[in-house]
């Protein structure tokens with residue numbers, strides 16, 4: 001009787017271990033969409049006539065993603081030298097545009113603006129690539 005009981009108990013134990021390993025292994029991997037392994041993504045919010053934060057410093061290879069989070073208004077993210085130009089994509093909350101820097105951008109500062117509101121609302125910002133990037137000009 002006791003020998004049978006032990007066999008039964010060991011069987012249950014083995015089943016339990018197998019069950020745990022199967023379900024735990026497949027579902028315990030943490031997923032973090034904001035931290036890719038290779039390079040970082042920095043988010044800039046496009047709000048009511050301003051970029052938040054106004055100036056960000058990234059590393060070469062990083063991606064900057066602008067996400068509209070404001071009133072229903074037409075905005076752009078346009079580099080002063082037109083390295084990137086989102087066109088008028090920011091129409092509704094959640095609309096996004098992104099630009100990925102390259103190794104050649106290291107040490108550079110990109111001043112950018114909203115083509116609609118740069119003069120009327122001083123809607124400007126800057127992306128500094130690397131620690132040696134110069135400070136942006138006034139207003140950026």
Ligand SMILES: [Cu+2]
Pocket residue numbers: 049074075076114115116117118123
């Ligand atoms: Cu704008």
